[in-house]
Amino acid sequence: MRDDIYLDGIETRFQKGESGNPNGRPKGSRGKAKMVRQCLGITTKADNQLTGERMTLSIEDLITLAIIAKAIKGNTAAYRAIMDSAYGKQ
Numbered sequence: 001m002r003d004d005i006y007l008d009g010i011e012t013r014f015q016k017g018e019s020g021n022p023n024g025r026p027k028g029s030r031g032k033a034k035m036v037r038q039c040l041g042i043t044t045k046a047d048n049q050l051t052g053e054r055m056t057l058s059i060e061d062l063i064t065l066a067i068i069a070k071a072i073k074g075n076t077a078a079y080r081a082i083m084d085s086a087y088g089k090q
Contacts, residue, residue, distance in 0.1 A: 043059075044056070044059070048065060050072075067081055
């Protein structure tokens, strides 16, 4: 049995002052949230579902318009999502 992996009788994975991941996450690596925000910002030419007009819209805009269109058709979950987004949860 190795004595250097025990601290006060409790087994530890690392020596005192030693990190389990000394290099950490590489600089410039992207997390999921950053990747999602980047994808939501992509723009494309599409028809506005509310006005029928062709315009340049971001993916985020398209999703928002789709939710609004569902809310107009009576989808209460979509209505709640729009109201919570616009005015905060009540």
